[in-house]
Amino acid sequence: MALLQIAEPGQATAPHQHRLAAGIDLGTTNSLVATVRSGKAETLPDAQGRHILPSVVRYTPEGVVVGEEAQAAAAKDPLNTIVSVKRLIGRGIDDIRSLGSRLPYEFTRQDTAVPRIRTVAGDVSPVEVSAEILKVLARRAEESLGGELSGVVITVPAYFDDAQRQATKDAAQLAGLNVFRLLNEPTAAAVAYGLDHEADGVHAIYDLGGGTFDISILRLNKGVFEVMATGGDSALGGDDFDRALAEWIMRQAGIADDADHHLLRRLMRDARAAKERLSETGQAELDIELGDGNRWQGSIDRETFHGLVDPLIRKTISACRRAVRDAGIDRDEIRDLVMVGGSTRMPRVRELVGEFFAAEPRVDIDPDRVVAIGAALQADVLAGNKPDDEMLLLDVTPLSLGIETMGGLVEKIIPRNTTLPVARAQEFTTFKDGQTAMAVHVVQGEREMVSDNRSLARFELRGIPPMVAGAARIRVTFSVDADGLLSVEAEELSQGVKARVEVKPSYGLTDDEVANMLRASIDHAEDDMATRKLAEERVEAQRVVEALGAALAADGDQLLQPEERQRIDAALGDLQQAAAGDDADAIRKAIEDLEKTCEFYVERRMNNSVRKAMAGHKVDEFE
Ligand code: AMP
Numbered sequence: 001m002a003l004l005q006i007a008e009p010g011q012a013t014a015p016h017q018h019r020l021a022a023g024i025d026l027g028t029t030n031s032l033v034a035t036v037r038s039g040k041a042e043t044l045p046d047a048q049g050r051h052i053l054p055s056v057v058r059y060t061p062e063g064v065v066v067g068e069e070a071q072a073a074a075a076k077d078p079l080n081t082i083v084s085v086k087r088l089i090g091r092g093i094d095d096i097r098s099l100g101s102r103l104p105y106e107f108t109r110q111d112t113a114v115p116r117i118r119t120v121a122g123d124v125s126p127v128e129v130s131a132e133i134l135k136v137l138a139r140r141a142e143e144s145l146g147g148e149l150s151g152v153v154i155t156v157p158a159y160f161d162d163a164q165r166q167a168t169k170d171a172a173q174l175a176g177l178n179v180f181r182l183l184n185e186p187t188a189a190a191v192a193y194g195l196d197h198e199a200d201g202v203h204a205i206y207d208l209g210g211g212t213f214d215i216s217i218l219r220l221n222k223g224v225f226e227v228m229a230t231g232g233d234s235a236l237g238g239d240d241f242d243r244a245l246a247e248w249i250m251r252q253a254g255i256a257d258d259a260d261h262h263l264l265r266r267l268m269r270d271a272r273a274a275k276e277r278l279s280e281t282g283q284a285e286l287d288i289e290l291g292d293g294n295r296w297q298g299s300i301d302r303e304t305f306h307g308l309v310d311p312l313i314r315k316t317i318s319a320c321r322r323a324v325r326d327a328g329i330d331r332d333e334i335r336d337l338v339m340v341g342g343s344t345r346m347p348r349v350r351e352l353v354g355e356f357f358a359a360e361p362r363v364d365i366d367p368d369r370v371v372a373i374g375a376a377l378q379a380d381v382l383a384g385n386k387p388d389d390e391m392l393l394l395d396v397t398p399l400s401l402g403i404e405t406m407g408g409l410v411e412k413i414i415p416r417n418t419t420l421p422v423a424r425a426q427e428f429t430t431f432k433d434g435q436t437a438m439a440v441h442v443v444q445g446e447r448e449m450v451s452d453n454r455s456l457a458r459f460e461l462r463g464i465p466p467m468v469a470g471a472a473r474i475r476v477t478f479s480v481d482a483d484g485l486l487s488v489e490a491e492e493l494s495q496g497v498k499a500r501v502e503v504k505p506s507y508g509l510t511d512d513e514v515a516n517m518l519r520a521s522i523d524h525a526e527d528d529m530a531t532r533k534l535a536e537e538r539v540e541a542q543r544v545v546e547a548l549g550a551a552l553a554a555d556g557d558q559l560l561q562p563e564e565r566q567r568i569d570a571a572l573g574d575l576q577q578a579a580a581g582d583d584a585d586a587i588r589k590a591i592e593d594l595e596k597t598c599e600f601y602v603e604r605r606m607n608n609s610v611r612k613a614m615a616g617h618k619v620d621e622f623e
Contacts, residue, residue, distance in 0.1 A: 019150040021180070021383035022141040023188070023375025026133065026154055026168065028086040029210050031055045032369060033137040034376035035145060036385070041192070041376040043369045044144045052368065053140075057082045057132045059119035066136045079105060080119045084211075085133075087234075088115065088126040089171070090164030130171035138177055151178040153379040155371050158184040158216050158230045166485065180382035186216035187225055188374030189340045193362050195220065201335035202228070202327075206353055206361075208316060209341035211237040215320045217327040217334075228327035231319045236312065238275070238343040244308040245271040245300070253288060253296035263291055278305050279345050306348050313349055317356050331357060338362045340370050397422075401478055401486060404441035404450045406431055406542075407535035413478045416446065423479040427493075430474070431543065433550055434466040438474060440490050442501070447520065448528035449535070461490040463497040469547065530584070537587040541579035544591055548572060548598065551605060559604045571597040 023041075025032045030052045034043040043051045050068065058070035058081040065073070074081040082105065088096055093107065093115045106118040116123040134154075142149055156168055165182055172179045183191075186205035190196065195203055200220050207214040214232040218225055246267045249255070255263070266289060274284040278300070288296045324331050337359040343349060344367045354361045365373060380386065397420065402412040405428070414424050430438065438461045445453030464472050473493040480486045489500040548568075556565060571594040578590035 018385055019383040020142075020145045020147050021376075021379035021385070022138070022145075022149055022152050023183075023372050023377070023379045024134065024137050024152050024154045025185070025188070025369075025372035025375060026086065026130065026156075027055055027209070027371075028084050028212060029055055030368070031133055031137060032372040033141050034369065034372040035141060036376050036380040037145075041373040041380075043372050044140055046140055053133065053136060055084070055086065055133055057085065057129045059121035059124065061120050064121070064132050066132050080121075082117060082119075082124075082129045085126050085129040089130055090126075090161070090167030091115075127167050127171045127174060130168065131174035134172055134175035134177060138175060149177065150383050151180040151379065153180050153183050153188075153375040153382065155183050155185045155188045155375050157214060158186050158227045159214075162485070180379055183375055183378055184216075184227060185340070185371050186214070186218055186227070186230075186338075188371045188378065189338045190218055190220075190225065190336075190374070191377055192365055192370045192374035193336070193338055195336055195338075196225065202329055202333045203336040203338060204320070204323075204334045204357055204359075205338045205340060206316075206320070206344065207232075207340035208343040208349060209237050210343070211235070211239050213237055213316050213319065213341075215316070215323045217323050217329070219327075228329070229323045231323035231326065233315065233319060236315060237341075238272075240312050241275055241309050241343065241346075242268050242272040244312065245275055245305065248300070248304075248308055249286060249288060249296075249298075252298055253290070255290070255296075260291070274300060275305070275346075278302055279347060302348075309346075309348060310352070313352050316349075317352060320353070320356060334359055336362060338370070339367050342368050397480060399444050399454075400446055401442070401444055401456075401480070403428075403476060403488075404443060405539075407539040408450045409532060409535050409539075410443055410445070410448060410450055410453055413476065414480065418480075421479070421481050423477060425475050425477040428474045428476060429470050430464065430467065430472040431469055432546065433469045435469070435472070436464045436466055437462045438464060438490065440476060440488065440499070440501075442478075442486075442488050447524060448532040452520070452524070452528075456486070457488070457501050459488075459490075459499055459501040461492065461497065461499040463495065464492045465495055469543070534582060534584040534587075537584045537591070538579050541575055541587050541591055544594060545572065545576060545579075548594070551601075555605065555608065559608060560601060564601070568594075568597055568601065 020035070022033050022035045022044075025034075031054075032043050032052060034041055045051045046053070046067075053067045054071040056067065056070040056074060058065040058073050058077065060080065070081055071083075074083060096107075096115055107115045108118045108123050114125055116125050117129070138149060138152065152172065154168060154172060156165055160168070168182060169179050185207065189205050189207070190203055198220070202217060202219045205214075205216045205218060207216075212232065212234050213236045214230065216230045217228040219228050220226075246264075249267060249271060250257070250259075255267070270286065270288055274286055277284040283299055283301045284305075286296070286298045286300060290296055321331075324334075334357045337354060337357045339350065339353075339361045344353075344361070344363070350361045350363065397414055397416055397418050400412045400416045401414045402410045405411045411426065411428075413426050414422060428438070439458065440461060441450065441458045442456045443450055443453040444456050447453050461474065464474070475491050475493055477489045477491070478486065479489075485502070487500060487502045489498060491498045552560075552565075552568070560568070571590075575587070575590040575594045578586045581587075
C-alpha cells in the first residue's frame with residue numbers, strides 16, 4: 001500500500017503533556033524497540049544493556065521465555081522453542097506447508113485454517129507467539145520511560161498482505177498495546193533518514209539481514225510515499241555468507257562434508273566471526289578446533305573472501321534490477337540508497353550495491369536499528385508530541401472501492417489513492433416497486449464492469465418498507481481504517497434498518513496483482529466506456545419498460561383509446577428489441593421515441609391523479 005503525508009490537525013498537545021510512544025521493529029530473527037527522548041530517537045536496551053531481542057519464544061511448563069535465553073535453548077528444545085514466527089503469522093496452514101521450510105514444530109488442528117503449534121504449555125498460534133515478543137518490548141519501553149505507553153507503531157514488510165497485517169495488529173492487541181499504525185519497514189527506514197522531509201524523488205531501500213533480503217523502491221511524490229515495487233529473496237542473507245566461508249575452510253582444512261555436527265556448528269560460528277572481522281580489516285586469522293586436540297590454523301584475505309561472497313551479492317543485485325524494472329523507472333532515477341540489516345555492514349555489499357544504483361549508500365544510522373528508529377519517530381508524531389504542522393505518514397487505498405449497481409456496473413465510492421482513514425457515503429434507491437431487499441456487492445478495482453473487478457463481499461439489506469421504485473433512500477457508507485480494513489454499512493433512511501459487513505480489501509493481493517489490475521484498467525479504458533454506456537442504456541430501458549408496464553396495468557384501460565394503446569405498445573416493442581441488441585445509441589433513441597409517444601398519456605395520468613387528490617376539496621384549499 002502506498003503512503004501519503006498529510007497534516008493531521010488537532011493532534012498536537014502541549015509539550016508538557018508529552019505522551020509516551022514507541023516504535024517496534026518486529027523482525028524475523030531480531031526485534032527492537034525505540035522511542036524519542038529529548039527530540040532524539042534511540043533504541044532501548046534491556047537491564048543487561050542488550051538492545052536486540054532475538055525473536056525467539058520458548059514455552060516451558062513454568063512459563064514463557066523470550067529472547068536470548070530462549071534462543072540458547074533452541075537446539076536442545078526445538079519443539080517448544082518457536083523461531084522465525086514472522087514467517088508464519090497471518091498465513092493459513094496450506095500457505096505454511098507451501099513455504100517448503102522444514103519447520104521443527106508440530107502443528108495441531110490441521111483441519112482449521114489457522115495453524116496452532118503444540119508446546120508443553122499447550123497449543124499456541126503465531127499471533128500469540130508474536131504477542132509474547134511484543135509484551136517484552138513494551139515492558140522494556142515502559143520501564144525505561146517510567147510510564148504507560150499511549151500507543152506504538154509496529155513495522156511490517158512492504159509485501160505483507162492484509163491477513164498478515166491484521167494478524168500483527170491482533171498480536172499487539174493481545175499484548176495489550178494500542179497500535180497507532182502499522183508502518184512499512186522500508187518507509188520506516190526512509191523516515192529515519194528524514195527523506196520524508198526532503199524533495200520528491202525515488203529511493204531504494206536495500207535490506208540484507210541474516211536470513212532474508214528485501215529490496216523496495218519508494219517514490220516520494222507531492223508528499224506521497226508510494227511503494228513502487230518490492231522484491232527480494234526470503235532465503236538469502238548473512239547466513240549464506242557464513243556457509244560459503246565455512247565451506248572454504250572445510251576445503252582448506254580437509255574437513256569432510258559428513259563431519260560431526262558439533263564441528264560444523266563451530267565452523268559456522270567461526271566463519272561468521274571471521275566474516276564480521278573482515279568488515280573491519282583486510283585479513284582474518286582462523287584457528288579452528290577440529291576435535292581430539294587437533295586444530296587448523298590459516299587466514300583469509302578480503303580478495304579471497306570476495307570471491308566467495310560476490311556471487312551471493314550479485315544475486316541480490318539481480319533482484320534489485322528486477323525491482324527497478326517492475327517500478328517502471330530508470331536506475332539513474334534513484335536518488336537515495338538506504339542500507340538496512342546487519343549484512344549491509346560488509347564494505348563489499350555497500351560497494352557493489354552502491355555501484356549498481358550509482359548512489360552513495362546511506363549508512364550513518366546503525367543498519368540494525370534504522371527501522372525501529374523510523375517507527376519511533378512516527379510514533380512520536382502520532383502520539384501528538386509534535387506541532388500541528390508536522391507531517392504524518394498515512395496510507396492510501398491502492399485500488400478503488402465501490403459497489404455493484406444495476407446492469408453489472410461499478411459505482412466507485414472511494415477512489416484509489418484516497419488517504420486513509422476515510423469514510424464516504426452515497427445514496428442509492430430501489431429499482432422496482434415494492435422492493436423490500438437490496439443486495440450489496442462490494443468490489444475493488446478500476447474497471448467499469450463488476451465482472452472485470454475483484455469481488456470482496458456480498459450482503460443483503462432487508463426490511464426496506466415497500467415503496468414505488470426510486471422512492472426509497474438507501475445510504476451505503478464505506479469506511480476504511482488507517483490499516484486499510486474496510487467496513488461497509490447500508491441503511492434505509494426512513495425506517496433506519498441497517499446491515500453491515502467487514503471486509504479485507506487487499507487480502508491476498510500482491511503488489512504485482514494490484515499493478516496488473518491498474519494496467520488492465522488503463523488498457524481497457526475505451527472498451528470499458530463503451531461497455532458502461534451500453535449497460536447504462538439497458539438499465540434505463542428496463543426501468544422505462546417496468547414503469548410503463550406498471551402504469552398501463554393501473555390505468556391504461558381507463559385512460560387510453562385502443563388505437564392509442566396500440567401506438568404505445570408498438571413503441572414499447574421497439575425499445576424491447578433495441579435493448580436486446582448491443583447498440584447503445586439505438587437503445588437511447590428507442591427510449592426517447594417511447595417517451596415522446598407516451599407524452600400525452602403521462603399528461604393524462606397527472607391530470608387524473610390531481611383530480612383524484614382534489615376530489616372532495618375546494619380549489620382555494622390548494623392555493
Ligand atoms: P540482521 O538480521 O539485520 O540482524 O543481520 C544479521 C546478519 O548481519 C548476520 O548474518 C550477521 O553476521 C551480519 N552482520 C552483523 N554485523 C556484521 C559485520 N560487521 N560485517 C558483516 N556482517 C555482519
